[in-house]
Amino acid sequence: MRRFLAMSAAILLLAACETQTAGTGGARGAGGASYAGAGSTSAQQELGANVGDRVFFDLNKHEIRADAQKTLKAQAEWLQQRSSLNITIEGHCDERGTREYNLALGERRANAVKDYLVALGVSANRITTISYGEERPVALGHNDSAWAQNRRGVTKVN
Amino acid sequence: MIRHRKRNEKDFWIGVLSLFLFVLVALPAQAELRIDITRGVVEPLPVAIPEFVGKKTQEQEIGQKIAFVILANLERSGLFRGVDPGAFIEKNVSLNIQPRFADWRVIGTQALINGGVKLELDGRLRVEFRLWDVVAEQQMQGLAYHTMPNNWRRVAHKISEAIYQRITGEQGYIDTRIIYIAESGPATHRIKRLAVMDQDGENHRFLTDGETLVLTPRFSKTAQKIVFLSYYQDIPRVYLFDIETGIQERLGDFPGMTFAPRFLPDDSAVVMSYAKEGNSDIYVMDLDTRQSKQLTSNPPIDTSPSFSPDGERVVFNSDRGGSPQLYTMNADGRNVRRISFGKGHYGTPVWSPRGDLIAFTKIYQNRFFIGVMKPDGSGERLLTESFRDEGPTWSPNGRVLMFFRQTPGNSDGIGDRIRLYSIDLTGYNEREVVTPLDASDPAWSPLIP
Numbered sequence: 001m002r003r004f005l006a007m008s009a010a011i012l013l014l015a016a017c018e019t020q021t022a023g024t025g026g027a028r029g030a031g032g033a034s035y036a037g038a039g040s041t042s043a044q045q046e047l048g049a050n051v052g053d054r055v056f057f058d059l060n061k062h063e064i065r066a067d068a069q070k071t072l073k074a075q076a077e078w079l080q081q082r083s084s085l086n087i088t089i090e091g092h093c094d095e096r097g098t099r100e101y102n103l104a105l106g107e108r109r110a111n112a113v114k115d116y117l118v119a120l121g122v123s124a125n126r127i128t129t130i131s132y133g134e135e136r137p138v139a140l141g142h143n144d145s146a147w148a149q150n151r152r153g154v155t156k157v158n
Numbered sequence: 159m160i161r162h163r164k165r166n167e168k169d170f171w172i173g174v175l176s177l178f179l180f181v182l183v184a185l186p187a188q189a190e191l192r193i194d195i196t197r198g199v200v201e202p203l204p205v206a207i208p209e210f211v212g213k214k215t216q217e218q219e220i221g222q223k224i225a226f227v228i229l230a231n232l233e234r235s236g237l238f239r240g241v242d243p244g245a246f247i248e249k250n251v252s253l254n255i256q257p258r259f260a261d262w263r264v265i266g267t268q269a270l271i272n273g274g275v276k277l278e279l280d281g282r283l284r285v286e287f288r289l290w291d292v293v294a295e296q297q298m299q300g301l302a303y304h305t306m307p308n309n310w311r312r313v314a315h316k317i318s319e320a321i322y323q324r325i326t327g328e329q330g331y332i333d334t335r336i337i338y339i340a341e342s343g344p345a346t347h348r349i350k351r352l353a354v355m356d357q358d359g360e361n362h363r364f365l366t367d368g369e370t371l372v373l374t375p376r377f378s379k380t381a382q383k384i385v386f387l388s389y390y391q392d393i394p395r396v397y398l399f400d401i402e403t404g405i406q407e408r409l410g411d412f413p414g415m416t417f418a419p420r421f422l423p424d425d426s427a428v429v430m431s432y433a434k435e436g437n438s439d440i441y442v443m444d445l446d447t448r449q450s451k452q453l454t455s456n457p458p459i460d461t462s463p464s465f466s467p468d469g470e471r472v473v474f475n476s477d478r479g480g481s482p483q484l485y486t487m488n489a490d491g492r493n494v495r496r497i498s499f500g501k502g503h504y505g506t507p508v509w510s511p512r513g514d515l516i517a518f519t520k521i522y523q524n525r526f527f528i529g530v531m532k533p534d535g536s537g538e539r540l541l542t543e544s545f546r547d548e549g550p551t552w553s554p555n556g557r558v559l560m561f562f563r564q565t566p567g568n569s570d571g572i573g574d575r576i577r578l579y580s581i582d583l584t585g586y587n588e589r590e591v592v593t594p595l596d597a598s599d600p601a602w603s604p605l606i607p
Contacts, residue, residue, distance in 0.1 A: 104459040
């Protein structure tokens with residue numbers, strides 16, 4: 001009898017599995033936007049074309065490089081002229097690390113960008129951050145050039 | 159006739175012998191048939207599994223499928239090799255008579271598994287099996303199971319598990335499940351879904367629809383609950399998902415990203431990373447009180463925590479020394495020790511359910527390895543190497559590791575293949591765990607209760 005009960009429990013377990021997608025919350029979710037801020041398309045385009053919407057990082061680093069400092073200064077000026085816009089900073093990594101470490105590293109990069117913009121006078125209230133770790137590369141190759149493009153902080157207009 | 163011979167304590171003798179020799183321990187004559195799974199097996203044990211007999215057609219069909227699933231399970235363990243059914247001399251091996259051992263020995267069989275299937279009047283299925291030591295000419299095991307006919311596969315797993323336990327003297331991992339992330343689409347817009355399947359790839363189902371990015375699922379001790387990272391509404395947080403009820407909930411109310419979750423060994427709490435203003439530290443959240451406790455607090459990254467099975471120590475990944483390395487600490491965060499000292503970077507440490515080893519991902523000169531070391535950092539041993547091998551998970555008996563492997567396509571990064579693989583702790587028996595799509599982040603369930 002004990003064995004039969006165990007088997008019955010197993011059937012219930014399987015049955016429960018089949019209904020799981022009906023659950024609410026984390027695993028489903030509407031939207032499906034993989035990137036933050038699909039909102040202000042024209043502002044985003046202007047930022048990307050005229051100012052530069054991204055900065056790059058060295059391997060396993062989150063320090064703002066000299067070339068990135070220039071871009072972020074331009075971003076800060078641009079943002080200060082548009083005080084109604086809020087932004088999200090995405091932190092990204094290359095694939096040369098573990099997934100979990102890269103989530104942490106992406107978070108650190110996004111915050112490094114945020115801190116730099118705040119130091120230049122952009123209000124911290126206007127900035128949110130999100131780490132995508134290595135989940136959203138822009139370059140597909142498995143080489144130094146692709147990895148350099150993927151280690152990035154991207155400023156998105158909300 | 160022995161019908162339901164119970165396993166007794168001495169059957170669970172655990173062989174802990176040196177690792178120097180790679181031999182199969184299947185002693186002939188009087189000694190009992192046994193495989194020592196602490197050794198690398200170069201010569202799998204030849205086992206014959208005739209179709210389980212039945213009177214009705216439906217019984218025979220189920221009996222055929224059960225024998226097939228048992229053989230597949232045993233062969234996948236790398237410890238057994240099926241004897242070609244075409245060579246069988248004795249046909250229709252009934253449960254009621256002793257097998258003709260000489261007929262089995264002459265075709266090279268060492269273990270014989272036979273069985274019978276009967277549909278009872280109440281609609282239930284009765285499956286009975288015997289395990290025979292052909293050389294010693296004695297029965298090693300005999301058990302019967304009752305279930306509903308559509309649950310025959312589960313019975314086949316239970317029987318496989320019983321045979322594995324009887325012959326190795328250890329708990330197995332056959333009646334288990336894998337939860338993992340099914341992947342599809344281009345890398346720049348990868349679709350990731352939670353999926354669960356039996357250890358043999360059957361009963362596969364997707365648990366999420368792919369709308370939301372999900373990562374790193376892990377099972378609870380009871381295999382009823384999962385923790386994972388979800389980007390629901392673009393807010394990456396740890397979620398708790400109850401398979402039995404289908405209920406999901408965000409775990410805690412942290413203002414920043416939570417990630418890298420794992421249950422504590424007793425399921426009382428979840429350990430995870432919380433990133434506060436860019437700095438990731440390790441927290442434990444009690445599942446009853448929902449109170450969280452901070453275990454690490456310093457500027458470097460602390461992530462990928464995993465508790466020892468006795469709940470006393472935690473292994474984790476930190477770059478406090480300048481690069482990602484492995485550290486252990488007490489359950490309260492004190493007594494931190496670095497344990498990885500080899501060349502390269504280390505990540506995703508996972509404490510073995512036996513407590514004796516820690517599995518990890520290692521990255522050195524752009525190659526990825528799965529390896530193990532003792533909890534004090536000694537005895538590092540690398541089991542696999544490839545372009546990318548990552549994220550080990552232990553079988554519940556601590557004898558097998560599963561991980562994911564990315565095999566690059568062309569130089570433009572098109573055509574990559576990401577799949578699950580398993581390998582024995584001995585370094586033998588590496589094989590792909592077949593999934594319908596690309597797959598990553600596997601987590602092995604405990605034995606299903």
